Amino acid sequence: MVGVRGARVTDFGRTTLPYCSFVRPGEARARVGVGVGTDVVDLTAALATRRHAYAGLFAAGSLDPLLAAGPRTWHEVRTYVAANLSALAEHQVPASGVELVLPFEVADYVDFYASEHHASNVGRLFRPDGDALTPNWKHLPIGYHGRAGTVVVSGTPIRRPSGQMRERDGTIAFGPTAKLDLEAETGFVVGAGSSLGEPVPVESFDQHVFGVCVVNDWSARDVQAWEYVPLGPFLGKSFATSVSPWVVPLAALAGARIDPPRRDPDPVAYLQDDEPWGLDLELEIAVNGTVVSRAPYSEMYWTPAQMLAHLTVNGAALRPGDLFASGTVSGPGPGQQGSLLELSWNGSRPVTLDDGSTRAFLLDGDRVTIAATARLAGGRRIALGQVEGQVTS
């Protein structure tokens, strides 16, 4: 579990209480922290000092043992922290003074494709002669496995990948991607695992998923376009996927649950949901400080509960640390798309930054920040953390 100096901490409210893994200056070992305001409560130290029954869960400094402990323990730890915030202040340090590292070991990583607007846009760009959506799109949440070993914490430099691509004249070239892109997504972190052969029904979502993080699924569009038929994206995605250092417990998002868009046609039984797991989140995307998009998660066609039910309906087992991401979040309006591919319409309408420069795709040195917020019933907006990364050559 290595990491680099992570993202700036967003100012967390006292009911959000996201978890992180962090390293104090001069120390080698990691600790588990809880975000309060712009500080981190050192939970590893606090529970050890107090000889708390759950101290052992935090001793290793990673979220892995907590994830595996299951929903009853998640609830008890969160309740304990919320009830003892004042007393725990003695273990509080400014987040800006510590190194935030990858908070859990990613077991399997799955990326979905759950935004109708994004899928339609990509379909028009990649398959201009076909239908925007493939025939299966409204029947199941399309997804594929990505590379768990290249999931990195926010702040990790992103080296521009090289790969094969087909030029306009049909020749096959090899070199650095000319179409390096971001993808703003919401990630769902599985805690409690499941047994091989046992599907997880849509209503058991919150018994298995621990929380939410912010994901940038970096993409090399020219590599992807050449390689992805017939077995899907591979090297166009596998060079790096960045995640926020904070995992926000699902419990903190109870007030942000909303009805998802109406699904038409009705999906088959295992995808039918009575409990609403739409989420009123917004992902604000900035390139070098210029906000280029505010992508509304509320528009996602498939909910994370449906994604999990689909992922396991064939009996595939879950493990603690499985991460599944929503796919690029794009809304219907201008300035709501979660990728430069869509924002610049494959480069044909470059995006203008505050310094007057334009971007079709990312240049070396560009810094991408995706900051997530949730709007709770009543309208109050809470911060969920952010993921950032700078492109290097």
Add this chain to the structure above:
Amino acid sequence: MVGVRGARVTDFGRTTLPYCSFVRPGEARARVGVGVGTDVVDLTAALATRRHAYAGLFAAGSLDPLLAAGPRTWHEVRTYVAANLSALAEHQVPASGVELVLPFEVADYVDFYASEHHASNVGRLFRPDGDALTPNWKHLPIGYHGRAGTVVVSGTPIRRPSGQMRERDGTIAFGPTAKLDLEAETGFVVGAGSSLGEPVPVESFDQHVFGVCVVNDWSARDVQAWEYVPLGPFLGKSFATSVSPWVVPLAALAGARIDPPRRDPDPVAYLQDDEPWGLDLELEIAVNGTVVSRAPYSEMYWTPAQMLAHLTVNGAALRPGDLFASGTVSGPGPGQQGSLLELSWNGSRPVTLDDGSTRAFLLDGDRVTIAATARLAGGRRIALGQVEGQVTS
């Protein structure tokens, strides 16, 4: 690391010396073993008793520490075992009396598509109106990530998965797959990892890959056909992938290296290979004891060294325990295909078993065995182990 009673052990020659992880009756902890004949040498016990400098590598009973130790250690351990076989006999037990478990923790699992014959057959069946091979096929070894968490050891029962599929009349159905298939593949087990951003060139293959296993990439063809556009196979594959309990060191296959088929057109520079990494292996597939195919690995278009170079050319990092499989091994002749999809031509020409019954695809209760052998220069054939699994409802 859990497992079930594993495959019967093939009779290993004294220069093959494959590794396994096994559990003695009545014990809970696993041990690392080396296969000799039909026995297992308990390397964990042997090296501990002798206070060998590498005893610590085997204490945990998994191959993970050995994999991570790198090529120099692999060589030293293999040399030590080969030189001390007689003395180690006191730690030898019949393999039939122990439980063979998953020998290493799978980090990332990638499945390639490296047989031209297989890709052509699948193209004809899945895309009858298009070209058999996609335009990219001869330019790069196509691959995709699979689910590491559902890689299981030989002998694990395979529950028939359910999923969505499109009926002939266009309606969307959900239920148990009617087209459960096997795929005979060779798996390559990564030992030494690599750094993010650093491609592994084709000539460094044997500095990173530790050894070889046999893979059955179970597939639900009806689920796969409906879901795989545009992001590739997902639930049609992710319910289970079986691997042999034995990992044969690459060093044991030195005599089986052959020139791969001629590649036309010449691939781009990073895929050009001077050292031949074609392998003269055969995968013998049996259903309920009837041999239905003998698939020649010598026919594979892309070598495993090319697969590894491709997998990392975008800077994707390797971790110890990464597993990449060749994709289905199919030869050009009759009875050389590595899947029932091809052998029965999508069910239109069912395969007849010795008991007179026929199979388009697998039925509940069917037992599939894939046994691998290598032909060394000079013609001698050595056993590489086998993977088996029985279908349950």
